Amino acid sequence: MSKNNITDRLKNFLFEILLKEEGEIQAEAWTHLKMLDLDCDDLSRVINEIPFVKTPYVDEGWELFKTKNPTKQDVIDIVKCSTKRREAETFLLEHFELENEDLVEVIKVTENDELAWQLLRRNPANEELEAIMRYTNLKDEAAEELLKRSPDNDELYEIIENSSLKLEAWERLLQQGPTNEDLERIVKFTDLEDLAWDYFLQQHPTNEELMDFVNDYSETGRKRKEAAQLLLERELGMEELVNLIREDQFADEAWERLKKKSPACDDLFYLIWRRTVKTDEAAEWCLKLNPDKKTLWNILEYSDKKDEAALQLIQMPLELYELADLVLKSGSEPVLNVLSERVQFDRSKVNEAELIRKIAEKILNHPELLNVNHWHAGDTHCLGGWAITLHEQAQETEKQFGSEIAASLLLPHYTHLFFADRETVLSELKEIME
Amino acid sequence: MGIFMCQFYFRQGFPKVADIQKTFHRITGLKVKLYSNVYMDELMTNGRDLMYHLLEKSEDKRWDSLNETYFACSGFNDVYLDYLNPANKTLDLKYGAGKSNTYFYDAMMKTMQEVGGVSYRHPPFEEITDDSIEQFLEPYQPHTPFWMRIRKWDEMSDFEKERFLFNP
Numbered sequence: 042m043s044k045n046n047i048t049d050r051l052k053n054f055l056f057e058i059l060l061k062e063e064g065e066i067q068a069e070a071w072t073h074l075k076m077l078d079l080d081c082d083d084l085s086r087v088i089n090e091i092p093f094v095k096t097p098y099v100d101e102g103w104e105l106f107k108t109k110n111p112t113k114q115d116v117i118d119i120v121k122c123s124t125k126r127r128e129a130e131t132f133l134l135e136h137f138e139l140e141n142e143d144l145v146e147v148i149k150v151t152e153n154d155e156l157a158w159q160l161l162r163r164n165p166a167n168e169e170l171e172a173i174m175r176y177t178n179l180k181d182e183a184a185e186e187l188l189k190r191s192p193d194n195d196e197l198y199e200i201i202e203n204s205s206l207k208l209e210a211w212e213r214l215l216q217q218g219p220t221n222e223d224l225e226r227i228v229k230f231t232d233l234e235d236l237a238w239d240y241f242l243q244q245h246p247t248n249e250e251l252m253d254f255v256n257d258y259s260e261t262g263r264k265r266k267e268a269a270q271l272l273l274e275r276e277l278g279m280e281e282l283v284n285l286i287r288e289d290q291f292a293d294e295a296w297e298r299l300k301k302k303s304p305a306c307d308d309l310f311y312l313i314w315r316r317t318v319k320t321d322e323a324a325e326w327c328l329k330l331n332p333d334k335k336t337l338w339n340i341l342e343y344s345d346k347k348d349e350a351a352l353q354l355i356q357m358p359l360e361l362y363e364l365a366d367l368v369l370k371s372g373s374e375p376v377l378n379v380l381s382e383r384v385q386f387d388r389s390k391v392n393e394a395e396l397i398r399k400i401a402e403k404i405l406n407h408p409e410l411l412n413v414n415h416w417h418a419g420d421t422h423c424l425g426g427w428a429i430t431l432h433e434q435a436q437e438t439e440k441q442f443g444s445e446i447a448a449s450l451l452l453p454h455y456t457h458l459f460f461a462d463r464e465t466v467l468s469e470l471k472e473i474m475e
Numbered sequence: 476m477g478i479f480m481c482q483f484y485f486r487q488g489f490p491k492v493a494d495i496q497k498t499f500h501r502i503t504g505l506k507v508k509l510y511s512n513v514y515m516d517e518l519m520t521n522g523r524d525l526m527y528h529l530l531e532k533s534e535d536k537r538w539d540s541l542n543e544t545y546f547a548c549s550g551f552n553d554v555y556l557d558y559l560n561p562a563n564k565t566l567d568l569k570y571g572a573g574k575s576n577t578y579f580y581d582a583m584m585k586t587m588q589e590v591g592g593v594s595y596r597h598p599p600f601e602e603i604t605d606d607s608i609e610q611f612l613e614p615y616q617p618h619t620p621f622w623m624r625i626r627k628w629d630e631m632s633d634f635e636k637e638r639f640l641f642n643p
Contacts (some may be wrong), residue, residue, distance in 0.1 A: 362638050413618040416626065423618070437616075443618075443635035460620050 051415045052077055056086060059098070070397050071098050081106060081115040089122040099124060113137045141165055145172045146375070152176045161186065167196055174203040181205055188213070202231050211236065221250050229259045238264055248272060248281060255288050266290065279308050287311070292318045306336040313339050320344050326354065347371045355379045365446045371455030384442050386434065386450050393452055400427045401470040416434050416444040424466055425459040428452050479570040479577070481584050483592035484608050488564060490590040498588045499548075504627035507583070509556075510522050511544040538544065551579035563603045566592075578628065578639040588615040 049362075055077070058070035073347045074083075112334050116137070119129040130151055133139070139147075144160045147153065151174060157177040160169060167190065168349035173183035184204035187196055194212075194217060200210035211233055214223065221244055227237035241250075267289035272281065277295075279302055285295040296319050307385075309323040324344035332355055340350040349370035359367070364380045381388045402447035404411045404427070412421035425448030429435045432451055436455055439447035448457050458466050492509050499507045545553040546568075552575045557567040568587065570580040588594065595611040599602055616622070624638065 257553045361634065414623070416623065423623070439632070441632055441634070443638075445624075446634075460618055460623060462616070462618055 046335065048077060052079075052083060054082075059087070067097070071101075075105070079105065079109070081109050081111045084109065085118060085122075086113070088119055088125055092152060094423055103128060107132065108405070113139075113143065114240050119301075120147055123177075141169055145169050148172060148176050148272055152178075154178050171196065171199050171279065174199055184210070190320040194216075194219060198223060198226060198231075201227060201233060201374060207231065207233060215240070221246050225250065225253060229261050229263050234263055238267070242271075248275060248277065252281065252284060255285065255290055256289070269393070279304055282314050285425060286319050287315055287317050289318050294324060306332045310336065310339055313343050316343050341367070348373045351376050361442070361446075364444070365449070368453065369445065369459070371458045372449070372456055377450065377453050380446065381450055384438055384446060384450070386438050386447075388450060391432070391451055393454060396428060396431065397432060397452060397455060397470075397473055401473045404467070404470055405429070405474060408467065411463065411466060413461065413466060416448075423459060424455065424461075424470075425449075425452065470474070477571075479580060481587075482565060482567050482595055482597065483587045484595050484612065487591050489559070489566065489589075490592070494590050495546075498589050499582060501583045501584055502589070502625060502627070503548075503578075503616050504629055505548055505582075507546050507547055507548045507586075509544070510553075514591055514634045524545070545627055546583060548579045551576055554583045563605065563608060564607075565595075565603060566618050574637075576639045578625070578636070581621075581639065582625050585617075585622055588617075 052074065055070045059074065062070070077083075084102050084106040087098050087379045088106060089397055103123075104120075106119070111119075113133070116129050116133045120126050120133060123129065126138040130147060130153065130333075133147065134156075137143075138460055139159075141160060141163055144156050148156050148160065154177050157173045157179045159245055160173060161179065161182060165173070165186075167187060170183040170187045174180045174187075177183075180203050184200045184206040187200060188206060188209060192200065192213070194214060197210045197214045197217070201207040201214070204210075211227075218229075219240070221241060224237045224241040224244070228234050228241060231237070251268040251272050253263050255272065257265050264302070265288075265377070269285060269288070272285065273291055273294060277285075280300060282295045282302075286292045286299070304326070306327045312323040313320050313327070317374070321344050324340040327340060328349050329347060332340070332353070334354070337350045337354045337357075341347050341354070344350075346372075348371050351367055351373055352375060353364075354367060355376055359379075361383060364376075366382050366384060368376055377388065380386075404424075410421050410427075412418050412426075413423050416423055416426040419429070425444060428451040429439050429444060429447050435447045435451050438450065445459070448459060453459075459473040495509075496507055499505070544556045546551050546556065552571060553567040557569040559566045567627070568583055570577070572631075584594070593612045593615065595608060595613060597608070597611045624635070626635075628636070
């Protein structure tokens with residue numbers, strides 16, 4: 042094993058202490074570290090805020106760092122990541138000849154106007170001018186320089202977004218012919234919103250381009266209503282109508298138009314699943330269409346038409362686990378009958394009202410006996426767990442088919458409390474006892 | 476065949492492997508071990524945080540795939556520790572599902588949350604920081620069906636065990 046390898050491992054060991062411990066042990070680790078001929082990489086770990094936590098030895102580490110003949114990139118890295126940013130920046134300017142790309146790297150972090158001036162005087166490339174516009178106060182100076190050249194549409198957009206020479210850039214953009222994509226971002230992100238919108242409309246945007254405003258991924262909300270209204274004046278496909286409903290833009294009108302197109306269950310699946318303003322209407326529509334199992338589960342899960350969907354589901358061949366899921370969503374009598382028959386549990390001897398009152402009394406007198414996170418945990422149980430504990434026949438069912446089925450057959454009208462939080466369970470039990 | 480992945484954020488820093496093992500045993504009644512092809516230095520890992528050292532051994536300290544580092548539990552497919560990033564205190568668990576049983580993976584997710592992790596869904600290719608991650612966190616709700624179903628393996632009925640079989 043080489044000496045270097047041992048030194049590196051020792052350094053790592055001490056660094057771990059330095060970064061994770063505090064007080065005397067940390068101070069001792071630092072003392073030992075300093076004896077190990079630390080290089081700039083090592084010292085960066087002491088000075089930089091990331092990737093590790095900040096140590097109390099930043100100042101001392103920085104002083105040491107300067108004595109180790111750091112390279113230009115070493116110092117730039119400190120500028121980018123450390124609380125010693127300003128000191129490192131000064132050091133950088135005093136000791137190194139900086140290329141344009143170095144200046145840009147530093148400007149992006151420090152937003153230093155003086156450096157931006159330096160860069161401006163060096164005939165910077167177009168993308169370097171863009172950096173000056175974005176990160177410093179010399180926006181107009183950079184924009185003016187860029188306008189003297191032949192900026193492309195992207196560069197003109199940067200001028201519009203960042204400088205006060207936006208109108209000049211806008212005129213130039215019109216001469217060059219903006220795409221609808223160019224106009225869309227000007228509407229969404231700059232203060233030439235109305236100008237760009239008018240021009241966008243003159244360019245006959247497609248449905249898809251208008252829908253981008255409705256979807257509003259940028260979350261600016263700009264021209265959303267206007268785009269939706271324009272779309273409704275056109276011939277729209279089912280997907281587009283579903284999208285308008287999903288985004289809650291003129292949903293009533295869109296739904297009426299959608300119905301006229303006689304949508305199938307698959308066309309409405311998304312509308313139900315996303316819990317839109319028309320979820321229940323869409324579920325009701327599907328229930329009339331002899332829906333398949335997938336659609337019925339979707340309705341059961343996401344709409345208010347649970348019992349109706351459950352009634353149709355139990356006409357189909359179901360696995361036991363599906364029945365177990367079903368009874369948690371809909372405790373209607375037909376569902377319970379099918380389930381109890383499958384697991385051969387005699388419900389006739391269960392008095393649900395009496396059982397829930399018995400549990401409520403027990404828990405309200407001793408709330409510490411309620412543990413909503415576990416079916417059974419020693420002497421504590423969740424609501425469903427308590428029902429099973431107090432019912433011998435159900436304990437057999439639990440052993441064979443699990444807690445959910447056993448508890449659901451005992452308290453079918455309280456399944457929503459099996460997985461509720463503690464406050465909800467206690468509050469509903471109080472209501473039962475009142 | 477599919478791959479499951481879950482991301483966790485640890486406000487208080489990564490858990491010790493011993494704590495993960497203890498919590499996993501409390502939840503499942505089973506034993507879990509962490510294996511890695513990353514060479515471990517006894518001096519560095521003696522009684523300390525193993526996960527931290529996994530990262531120390533990797534070249535890129537901010538964001539590194541740890542490859543063959545995985546949790547194993549007898550009778551189940553391994554769960555991989557995919558990324559570990561001390562800068563934002565996050566790690567990912569990955570599980571090649573196939574038609575296998577997801578019990579071990581689900582139980583590892585529950586374990587990670589019970590040792591201080593919070594799961595999150597974050598748009599890919601975006602930098603995560605302590606501040607920005609807050610908006611993506613999904614609070615752990617142990618009383619909900621998914622987590623309530625993960626109980627001690629030997630105390631579940633065959634029917635309950637079968638529900639962990641993944642059907643693509």
